[in-house]
Amino acid sequence: MVEETTRDEATWYRCEECGLVFDIDADAQQHEANCTAEDPPYLR
Numbered sequence: 677m678v679e680e681t682t683r684d685e686a687t688w689y690r691c692e693e694c695g696l697v698f699d700i701d702a703d704a705q706q707h708e709a710n711c712t713a714e715d716p717p718y719l720r
């Protein structure tokens with residue numbers, strides 16, 4: 677899911693799967709659709 681957060685008076689969209697943060701809702705939605713959180717590269 678994409679979590680919407682407000683920080684520094686700006687709205688951010690965070691991918692709950694991997695923690696990536698986007699400043700554009702559409703970008704977060706698109707990322708989430710292709711998210712590979714089950715296989716995060718930074719944990720390998």
Ligand SMILES: [Zn+2]
Pocket residue numbers: 691692693694695696707708711712713
């Ligand atoms: Zn993600």
